[in-house]
Structures are given as structure tokens and as C-alpha cells.
Amino acid sequence: MKRYSVFAIAREAMRYHSGWEKAWVSPEPKAKYDVVIVGAGGHGLATAYYLGKNHGIKNIAIIEKGWLGGGNTGRNTTIIRSNYLQDPSAAIYDKALQLYEGLSQDLNYNVMFSPRGVMMLAQTHHEVRGYLRTVHANNLQGVETKWITPEEVKKIVPIMNINGPRYPVLGALYQPRGGTGRHDAVAWGYARACSDMGMHIIQNCEVKGVRSENGTVTGVETTKGFIGCNKLGMVVAGHSGQLAEMAGFRLPIEAVALQAMVSEPIKPALDVVVMANTVHGYMSQSDKGEMVIGGGTDGFNNFTQRGSWHHIEETLRALVETFPMLSRLKMLRQWGGIVDMTGDRSPLISKTPLHNCFINCGWGTGGFKAIPGSGWAMAELVAKGEPGPLAEAFNMWRFKEGQFIDESVAAGVAH
Numbered sequence: 001m002k003r004y005s006v007f008a009i010a011r012e013a014m015r016y017h018s019g020w021e022k023a024w025v026s027p028e029p030k031a032k033y034d035v036v037i038v039g040a041g042g043h044g045l046a047t048a049y050y051l052g053k054n055h056g057i058k059n060i061a062i063i064e065k066g067w068l069g070g071g072n073t074g075r076n077t078t079i080i081r082s083n084y085l086q087d088p089s090a091a092i093y094d095k096a097l098q099l100y101e102g103l104s105q106d107l108n109y110n111v112m113f114s115p116r117g118v119m120m121l122a123q124t125h126h127e128v129r130g131y132l133r134t135v136h137a138n139n140l141q142g143v144e145t146k147w148i149t150p151e152e153v154k155k156i157v158p159i160m161n162i163n164g165p166r167y168p169v170l171g172a173l174y175q176p177r178g179g180t181g182r183h184d185a186v187a188w189g190y191a192r193a194c195s196d197m198g199m200h201i202i203q204n205c206e207v208k209g210v211r212s213e214n215g216t217v218t219g220v221e222t223t224k225g226f227i228g229c230n231k232l233g234m235v236v237a238g239h240s241g242q243l244a245e246m247a248g249f250r251l252p253i254e255a256v257a258l259q260a261m262v263s264e265p266i267k268p269a270l271d272v273v274v275m276a277n278t279v280h281g282y283m284s285q286s287d288k289g290e291m292v293i294g295g296g297t298d299g300f301n302n303f304t305q306r307g308s309w310h311h312i313e314e315t316l317r318a319l320v321e322t323f324p325m326l327s328r329l330k331m332l333r334q335w336g337g338i339v340d341m342t343g344d345r346s347p348l349i350s351k352t353p354l355h356n357c358f359i360n361c362g363w364g365t366g367g368f369k370a371i372p373g374s375g376w377a378m379a380e381l382v383a384k385g386e387p388g389p390l391a392e393a394f395n396m397w398r399f400k401e402g403q404f405i406d407e408s409v410a411a412g413v414a415h
């Protein structure tokens with residue numbers, strides 16, 4: 001594929017943009033591939049990309065029931081950070097952050113990574129103690145993060161009311177390297193790079209069944225017919241339980257809707273990401289000027305990919321004391337995605353009971369930030385058949401053995 005560059009833009013401007021190629025091709029499926037990845041979200045596409053780039057495996061089909069990036073990858077609020085409490089989490093999220101820092105150059109696609117800083121407010125004494133513990137853990141892990149005082153918070157975010165009557169700001173866990181990225185661009189950038197390596201991205205093709213013989217997957221039944229494979233990667237987020245059921249095993253996972261919304265666009269007012277976990281709300285400002293706002297998950301299992309009134313009310317009620325200016329803003333759009341939650345709120349990057357079938361899921365409310373690191377680790381697992389150092393703690397049998405990676409206590413909101 002032709003490289004994107006400033007010269008390409010200038011050249012195309014001179015010839016009425018007639019020379020741009022399609023960013024990826026959408027072929028009909030072949031009878032068989034070395035690897036089939038189910039799910040063309042960020043994690044599935046990144047897995048395919050690093051299989052090609054790091055392990056030289058390029059005879060790959062990525063099968064998507066809708067359009068690529070149309071799942072949670074295109075529905076999230078794009079927060080990127082790596083200041084998690086537990087060692088395996090900090091390792092994989094920081095690997096992802098390091099890859100994000102060079103991703104636009106690596107993919108030759110502007111993913112608009114914006115390291116504007118992520119601030120997690122402490123609004124109870126319990127939270128102060130928890131975040132100070134995370135700062136110490138992160139220092140030991142080599143992940144840069146720091147504790148800042150309420151006065152420093154106010155200096156960075158002048159629109160914030162730090163003296164709220166119910167929940168005054170007592171300080172914040174701050175990661176200046178964190179920030180946001182453009183979620184669609186991450187999916188499109190990986191898709192273009194995969195297509196450039198000759199991989200097949202097959203959209204509008206739903207996997208309906210998994211065929212196996214003697215504990216070995218032979219292929220998948222799809223709405224475009226049977227597609228054979230030597231190895232299968234399942235990367236379908238909220239639909240992982242259903243895929244696992246097709247393959248004949250159960251996962252320690254549940255599906256819940258998570259919603260978000262944006263306000264009307266306003267002039268620049270907020271140049272960091274702010275998360276307020278006690279009250280369950282978070283906010284950043286997009287390049288278009290919209291306030292991007294999210295909160296907690298729905299309190300019940302469901303598969304509805306849409307917004308609801310109670311979420312608008314609950315989330316804005318939570319944030320308005322800390323950001324009084326929100327009371328004057330109109331909300332423009334609201335949507336939802338189906339997130340895949342494990343009991344310890346950590347992901348699965350794991351072998352399965354079928355020896356050539358691997359699963360990557362359970363990123364829940366916080367997997368956008370993990371996409372490059374997760375793809376890197378999953379590619380190693382699929383290529384070698386065994387997990388590397390980044391993935392090994394995230395196996396699905398940890399729930400049987402009690403080796404949890406507990407991020408649920410560490411972060412009430414794990415975005």
C-alpha cells in the first residue's frame with residue numbers, strides 16, 4: 001500500500017484526490033487459513049497485526065459479524081493509562097501505552113494519541129489511601145505516576161470545584177503520560193496494516209458454530225459458509241460467552257452494558273482526562289469540543305447496545321457538583337456497548353480446553369487502552385501455543401486456582 005505522508009496529501013490535493021486507494025480490501029473467504037481470528041475489534045485486529053509483524057504468520061482471516069471497529073472499540077471514551085495496581089496488569093497496560101506512543105508511526109496511520117494526562121480524583125479518605133498505595137506500587141513497577149494535592153488539581157483543571165460539600169477533592173492519582181486516542185483510527189490503522197500484509201478482513205460474516213474433532217478445532221461455521229483453520233483466536237468481547245459455548249466450554253465471564261454520552265461542543269475548557277470514581281463519572285474534552293462523559297455499568301446483565309435515561313441522570317448528577325458548568329450544557333448523543341466482565345475485573349488471554357483454540361476477552365470497561373499490548377501478547381500465545389510473560393497470569397484457570405488479579409478493589413471505575 002502507498003504510504004500516507006505530507007507529500008501524498010500535497011500530491012492528491014493537486015489531482016482532486018483521485019489517487020487514494022481503499023484502506024483495506026474485503027475479499028470473499030478462502031476455504032482455509034493458518035489462523036482465523038473471530039472479531040474485528042481493536043484486540044482482534046491487533047492480534048492479527050502482531051502475528052504478521054512479530055511472528056511472520058500472514059495467512060490469516062479476521063471474521064467480523066458487523067463492520068470492523070463497530071463493537072466496543074468504536075464505542076468507548078478512549079481513556080489510555082497504565083497506572084493499575086497489580087503487577088501483571090501494570091506490565092501489560094504499560095506495554096500497551098509504550099506501543100501507543102509510537103503507534104501512528106508504526107502503522108503509518110494517525111491514531112491521534114494525545115498524552116494529555118489522566119487524573120483520578122480521590123474524594124474520600126479511603127480513596128486517598130488506595131491511590132497512595134497505587135503510587136507506591138507503580139513506582140516499584142517502573143510505571144510513572146504521582147500523587148497531586150487539591151491545589152495542584154485546581155491549577156491543572158480550573159473549571160473544577162474542589163470544595164464540594166459532599167465530596168471535596170482530597171488529591172488525585174495523576175499519570176501525565178496517559179491520555180486519549182481516536183478509537184476508530186486505531187481499528188482502521190490496524191486493519192489497513194493487516195490488509196497490507198495480505199490478511200483477509202471478512203465483514204458481515206457471523207460465526208455461528210465452531211467445528212472440532214478430538215479436542216482440535218478444524219474451522220468455523222459462518223454465514224458465508226465453513227471456513228477451515230489450523231488455529232482459532234476468539235476475540236469478541238461481550239459475546240465471548242456465546243463463542244465459548246459454540247466451542248463447548250464455559251467462561252468465567254458476564255456481559256453488561258456500559259454507556260457514554262457527549263455534550264454539545266464548547267470552546268476548550270478541559271485539557272486532561274478526569275475520573276471521579278467515588279461518584280462514578282469521568283470526563284474529557286474531544287478535539288471537536290464535545291465533553292465526553294461516562295459512568296458506571298448498568299446494574300444488570302443485558303445485550304442492549306444503546307443509551308438510557310437513567311444513565312444520563314445518574315452520571316450527570318454524579319459529576320455536576322465537581323463540574324458545576326455541566327448544568328448549563330446540552331447533551332448531544334448517547335450510546336452503549338456490551339462489555340465482558342470477569343470476577344476480578346482482569347482480562348483472559350488464555351489457552352482453552354481445545355488445544356489449538358485461544359481466547360482473549362474480559363477487558364470489561366477498560367480495554368481500549370490495552371489494545372496494542374493485548375494484541376502483542378495474544379499473537380505470541382497463538383503463534384507459540386504457550387503464553388509469554390505478558391499473558392501468562394491472565395489464564396482462565398486462575399479462577400479455579402484462586403490466583404486472582406484483583407483490579408476490582410483497586411478501581412471502582414476501571415476505564
Ligand SMILES: Cc1cc2nc3c(=O)[nH]c(=O)nc-3n(C[C@H](O)[C@H](O)[C@H](O)COP(=O)(O)OP(=O)(O)OC[C@H]3O[C@@H](n4cnc5c(N)ncnc54)[C@H](O)[C@@H]3O)c2cc1C
Pocket residue numbers: 038039040041042043044063064065066067068069070071072073074075076077078079080205206207208235236237238239243258259260294335336337338339361363364365366367368369370415
Ligand atoms: C461506553 C464505553 C466506554 C468505554 N470507555 C473506555 C475507556 O475510556 N478506556 C478504555 O480503555 N476502554 C474503554 N471501554 C472498553 C473498551 O471499549 C473495550 O474493552 C474494548 O474496545 C474491547 O475491544 P475488543 O476488540 O475486545 O471488542 P470489540 O471492539 O467489541 O470487538 C469484538 C467484535 O467481535 C464481533 N463479534 C461478536 N460476535 C461475533 C461472531 N459470532 N462472529 C463474528 N464476529 C463477532 C463484534 O461484532 C465486535 O466487532 C469502554 C467501553 C464502552 C462500551
